[in-house]
Amino acid sequence: MSFGFGGERFVATYRLAGDEAKAYAQAQDICLEQTVELPDALVTQQHIREHVLGRIENFARVDDQVYHARISYAVEIAANEITQLLNVLFGNISLKPGIRLEKFELPASMLEKFRGPRFGKTRLREIFKVPERPLLCTALKPLGLLARDIAELAYQFALGGVDIIKDDHGLAEQHTAEFNERVERCVQAVARANQATGGNSMYAPNITAPSGYEYGSALEAKRLGAGAVLLCPGIVGLSVMQMLANDADFDLPILAHPAFQGSFVTARENGISHFCLFGQLNRLAGADAAIFPNFGGRFSFSQDDCRAIVEGCNIEMGNVAPIFPTPAGGMSLERVPEMRAMYGRDVIFLIGAGLRSHSPDLVANCRYFREMVENV
């Protein structure tokens, strides 16, 4: 009896720390822990042994005291739910040291169900009317500014030709600039600048909000004329992003912000790889752009970490479109050539404070930023 299991499986690759015996035992443990959560001897039903248990497809040494195990799971145990998929990939074993989720491979049947980004790179370029060059992004801050002052900043950024002008991810429902007033004013300011320049800048408000309210904010952002939204999946859950990316009444691009996700990547031996967390998972859950801390900025990501994220944003995933890697965080205009060399043209460059400190003339700084990415 197959008990309704069709035999199709998805695969996760785990990095396991330790000697070969320890790492192999850990791979065997994952097969139980992530599925039946029982000791092997207590799994007596034949269909569960055959279909439900995780299965080691491959186990190989990749470095001193480092092994990779490819473990497959029946597609049915994820039940086409992103929440249960996350649980199978890394739920309980997140609590066991020495295991890092490196990547996953889903069969077409699952990728079709999850769908991924609504737009992805190609359609985002169409929306922003930027066919070739890197896209430019900046952030409205600091928190504490009144809505009218935030809108004035947005106006200047748009006048200078920045494509995406996003809220700082800390702008929520603070009394100094409540969501509706902020969105209304910023949308108007950016439209006014676009009229002056003939450009196509867009405003992206932060819709990260308590459960239930993020959806209302998303629809309100669209109604008021925002061009995209910012969301922190580490705070609201990847599932909220997926819901928005698939909702028929909401059809704006989503920029994923990495707040609260750092603990998954700070330890090499635990957590989730940069490739998987910021690339694959963001993408599967419907982000159109993945913001992450650039190497050499005020965060600690290495150049290799950043390259891995770019790969995760672009690697073949069936119907799930590639998305824009969006390096950010403490970058200066002076570093744009180095970043262009590393990231090429298929990237969104997000520069916040660096756009303010270059010279006192914000509009001129933005134009300089734009020239730098156009003329390389």
Place this chain on the structure above:
Amino acid sequence: MSFGFGGERFVATYRLAGDEAKAYAQAQDICLEQTVELPDALVTQQHIREHVLGRIENFARVDDQVYHARISYAVEIAANEITQLLNVLFGNISLKPGIRLEKFELPASMLEKFRGPRFGKTRLREIFKVPERPLLCTALKPLGLLARDIAELAYQFALGGVDIIKDDHGLAEQHTAEFNERVERCVQAVARANQATGGNSMYAPNITAPSGYEYGSALEAKRLGAGAVLLCPGIVGLSVMQMLANDADFDLPILAHPAFQGSFVTARENGISHFCLFGQLNRLAGADAAIFPNFGGRFSFSQDDCRAIVEGCNIEMGNVAPIFPTPAGGMSLERVPEMRAMYGRDVIFLIGAGLRSHSPDLVANCRYFREMVENV
């Protein structure tokens, strides 16, 4: 001008790794990073400097290369949103190594807004009619069983006197035991056992589900007669738990499961302390019981980690009621005396596989479990 800031502040304590100069610089950086996200020189508005910037209230050495900084923030910047509170406490700095969030202290005005658990320890004891002894909990598994077989397990656990019979957190919408059928059958099975024993066992289904569906599952669980629910805040977000704990149409106790949260606590120098993550944050977000891996089981928590969680479940937090620490994970009945000695009576003991392997007679094992916690 105060710009509407009242002067009230909340406090977070961070553990900082490094020598004194490095740790102090990191404390200063947190004050900027978690609020304005700009270099100090770019923060020109006086009201923002005075109210919005984080402020080091205290900085002290606690060990070799370890410092604690108490940093305060204006209550207004959290905007009474749990999502933005999480962001201020640990959003961007989760991406900076060497910083761990140890604990937080919120003024009464914030605690009243967040409310915390609907029930808490005292009211949970009333609901379960267990005035003094530790409560007993077990898990329905493995994933892959048909709903009728899961219900038969539930029946036997209830017949044996286990108070809370919860779904394994991996039971979602799999075809082998879909939510509605599973809940209906298990509720009926537990009711049948209660009739036989005169007891008060309750079934707690897993309502972890994609965004939007968790609320429907919660209401459905209540409608079908479940006594509590299980939720994984690490997967759906703490904010979903808070929404449920405050929703007028849903009024069941919530057991918080730690799946996907392990990466916050696997590195001593990064992430969030056990006390804060499993204790304070679960509680603030409305859990009535916090499940965590017991020391000496198949996970890696130490006895001190577990003690810290108990403290976080019980420490004074104004109107936010204390909740039940719920140690679990690879425990055997033989360890109950040791656990009683450590946890005392105000605890829920969650034993899964250990209840199956003690002897072939499941009902007898449960009765033995119950006797062990009653007669100490």
